Amino acid sequence: MKIIVSVKQVPARDSNLRVASGGKWLDDSDLSYEINEPDAFALEEALQLKDAQGGEVVVVCAGPERAGSTIREALAKGADRGIHLVLPEDAVLDALSTARLLRHAVKNEAPDLILTGLQSDDLGYGQTGVVLAELLGYAHATIIMQVEVLDGALRVKRELEDGWFQYVTLPMPAVLAIQSGIKKLRYATLMGIKRAKMKPVETILAASLGLELGRAAIERVYLPARSKQSQILTGAPEQVAAQLVEKLKFEARVL
Amino acid sequence: MSVLVIVEQRAGGLNRMSLETLAGGAKVADGMGVALEAAVLGHDVAEVAETVAAFGPAKTYTVEHELLREYTPDGFTKALEQLIRAKQPAVVLFPHTYQVRDFAPKLATRFGRALVSDAVDIKMDGGHPRFVRQLFQGKLNADVSSNAGGAEFVSLQAGAFRAAEASGAKGEVEAFRVELEARDIRTKPEAPFREAQRSVDLSSADMIVSVGRGIKEKENLPLVEALADALGAELAASRPICDNGWLPMERQVGSSGQTVAPKVYFAVGISGAIQHLVGMKGAKTVVAINSDENAPIFEVADYGIVGDLFQVVPALTAAIKKAKA
Numbered sequence: 001m002k003i004i005v006s007v008k009q010v011p012a013r014d015s016n017l018r019v020a021s022g023g024k025w026l027d028d029s030d031l032s033y034e035i036n037e038p039d040a041f042a043l044e045e046a047l048q049l050k051d052a053q054g055g056e057v058v059v060v061c062a063g064p065e066r067a068g069s070t071i072r073e074a075l076a077k078g079a080d081r082g083i084h085l086v087l088p089e090d091a092v093l094d095a096l097s098t099a100r101l102l103r104h105a106v107k108n109e110a111p112d113l114i115l116t117g118l119q120s121d122d123l124g125y126g127q128t129g130v131v132l133a134e135l136l137g138y139a140h141a142t143i144i145m146q147v148e149v150l151d152g153a154l155r156v157k158r159e160l161e162d163g164w165f166q167y168v169t170l171p172m173p174a175v176l177a178i179q180s181g182i183k184k185l186r187y188a189t190l191m192g193i194k195r196a197k198m199k200p201v202e203t204i205l206a207a208s209l210g211l212e213l214g215r216a217a218i219e220r221v222y223l224p225a226r227s228k229q230s231q232i233l234t235g236a237p238e239q240v241a242a243q244l245v246e247k248l249k250f251e252a253r254v255l
Numbered sequence: 256m257s258v259l260v261i262v263e264q265r266a267g268g269l270n271r272m273s274l275e276t277l278a279g280g281a282k283v284a285d286g287m288g289v290a291l292e293a294a295v296l297g298h299d300v301a302e303v304a305e306t307v308a309a310f311g312p313a314k315t316y317t318v319e320h321e322l323l324r325e326y327t328p329d330g331f332t333k334a335l336e337q338l339i340r341a342k343q344p345a346v347v348l349f350p351h352t353y354q355v356r357d358f359a360p361k362l363a364t365r366f367g368r369a370l371v372s373d374a375v376d377i378k379m380d381g382g383h384p385r386f387v388r389q390l391f392q393g394k395l396n397a398d399v400s401s402n403a404g405g406a407e408f409v410s411l412q413a414g415a416f417r418a419a420e421a422s423g424a425k426g427e428v429e430a431f432r433v434e435l436e437a438r439d440i441r442t443k444p445e446a447p448f449r450e451a452q453r454s455v456d457l458s459s460a461d462m463i464v465s466v467g468r469g470i471k472e473k474e475n476l477p478l479v480e481a482l483a484d485a486l487g488a489e490l491a492a493s494r495p496i497c498d499n500g501w502l503p504m505e506r507q508v509g510s511s512g513q514t515v516a517p518k519v520y521f522a523v524g525i526s527g528a529i530q531h532l533v534g535m536k537g538a539k540t541v542v543a544i545n546s547d548e549n550a551p552i553f554e555v556a557d558y559g560i561v562g563d564l565f566q567v568v569p570a571l572t573a574a575i576k577k578a579k580a
Contacts, residue, residue, distance in 0.1 A: 094369035127360035139441040167445040181498025237570035254519040
């Protein structure tokens with residue numbers, strides 16, 4: 001079984017986000033980056049399917065030069081090879097453009113299955129896998145909690161709202177958007193990290209593909225306004241604790 | 256030209272977020288000076304359409320077909336593609352439900368457009384809509400606007416608008432015929448089901464202590480458990496804690512977990528992504544403890560403590576024990 005996993009590199013979760021002068025994007029001068037966590041779950045599911053079924057896991061990533069480290073990390077965890085669609089450092093694409101790029105990398109691979117995370121932690125579109133499926137003419141399913149491989153088809157468990165679930169059967173090739181938490185994530189081993197250095201990564205300059213790439217139509221980025229008038233308590237831990245208990249008792253009257 | 260709202264129904268019941276989307280649609284339609292219309296898809300939706308017609312749209316289309324009885328992305332996309340090509344709306348609005356997330360990007364792609372997903376507000380500017388989206392899990396907002404031609408596709412987050420209210424006048428209901436064939440539909444859905452009954456009902460809890468990523472490790476959970484015990488509160492968590500298996504899924508608060516409305520809600524080390532906020536915004540009083548002063552949880556908190564939870568929580572537990580003694 002040939003599985004492609006699409007991953008993204010995003011600013012690290014604990015980043016101190018500052019809006020760049022001009023107000024259209026972030027000041028990225030002191031940001032560090034990591035794999036988009038939902039994509040780490042897609043990778044884990046792909047690796048476990050390969051462990052069970054045999055085959056190959058190929059990691060595809062559209063991002064600037066620095067995103068190469070995220071591909072290496074995936075290779076260290078057990079993916080077999082990588083494809084890096086290299087974008088300019090300041091590219092912020094809409095989901096349709098990202099999917100067009102990924103389609104280009106994927107179309108000659110003829111995979112059985114493509115996995116993505118549910119959404120990215122930076123732009124949060126939650127669409128790339130679905131759009132990619134449409135561009136490739138593949139069936140898709142989203143918010144997947146469990147994958148069972150049948151003969152030429154998949155039976156997957158979808159999460160619905162309010163604690164409801166549903167099994168869906170769909171033909172391969174297919175695209176699945178994996179729900180976070182589907183499996184426990186593995187760590188790369190030292191041996192894996194060593195082996196990753198030898199694994200092939202194909203790099204393709206996005207600009208060389210002649211595709212129409214739309215920049216996300218962001219006019220302005222800003223800190224959200226507070227909708228509630230919150231009281232921020234300050235002081236040493238014992239002081240704020242005592243203040244809070246007073247407020248909860250006499251102001252909010254909930255204690 | 257119109258603003259077309261795609262409402263969602265299940266077994267004849269109207270999804271509540273659909274009424275919020277109708278309110279958002281009314282704002283855009285008024286601002287653009289065009290008609291508000293709605294569409295309901297399914298097998299037997301005439302009754303739901305009559306309900307929808309009372310909530311503002313000048314016209315409500317019923318899109319009925321045997322193959323739309325159960326939701327499939329192929330069936331819904333093909334049916335809506337036909338409706339949109341025929342009616343040429345300027346803006347197509349959806350409630351940002353799990354179902355919409357599954358097919359709306361596919362539908363927008365058929366029109367060469369990128370869906371503006373999960374908008375939390377709409378600003379009208381000289382007859383042109385501008386949509387507000389959250390970035391970085393709610394830490395930043397972005398104004399998004401498109402001047403490309405053709406229909407604009409937008410989904411609205413839960414709570415973005417107050418639900419539309421029934422107006423005195425009732426709009427027209429009109430059937431729109433679609434052509435679908437069984438071979439168009441590749442996915443075979445089975446009947447939805449619920450896992451074993453929940454043993455924890457957070458929805459009726461008076462006090463909840465909820466823990467997030469800030470707790471760092473499972474080994475640190477006793478810290479918040481002690482706070483919950485001191486208060487006599489239920490323990491809950493944001494999604495990542497349950498994804499990691501540190502607490503059972505049934506203790507999760509948020510769009511994919513339980514919706515709660517306690518008298519007081521302590522958010523400990525929870526940044527406040529929108530998926531979490533929609534599950535706890537009914538709380539009467541919210542206390543947030545977080546080391547990041549820009550964490551979105553402070554936007555909904557009545558009392559905020561910017562600090563290290565590993566110091567603040569034990570101090571708070573001690574203060575509560577003392578107050579109760």
